Amino acid sequence: MSDTLLINREHLQSLLDAALAADSTGNVADSAYVLAAKESLSTPQEYQTAPEPADVRQLFEEACKKSKAYKFPLGYMLINGAFHHYSDSDTDSAFVGYRAGFNQGINWERRQRRGQPDSAVQQPAEGVQP
Structure with a gap:
């Protein structure tokens, strides 16, 4: 525990x-x-650019290899020599979710550093019933 x-x-x-x-x-x-x-x-450093797709994919594959709960096959398809998608549909779906969460995390951190509240905790507009 x-x-x-x-x-x-x-x-x-x-x-x-x-x-x-x-x-x-x-x-x-x-x-x-x-x-x-x-x-x-x-002196926190802010991400100046979006992460490279290859870096996000590398982090995803490292997480998959370390996971004891889930075993995703990491075979992938190349089109014109570049990564296109994972061969296994479950792995590909997990990667899409991982990549989306990764990008949302970076966007959330940027908003927090700028002092902008997260949209999930903003108050509803006046006159709007929750």
């Missing part, structure tokens, strides 16, 4: 500050790791 803990950026920043303050071991590698994490929180 695994537990899931959700924290926001401010809480994570506080945890990293506490880890640095409590580091009395003098372990330079651990301190450098925590400092790098603090730096990445203070």
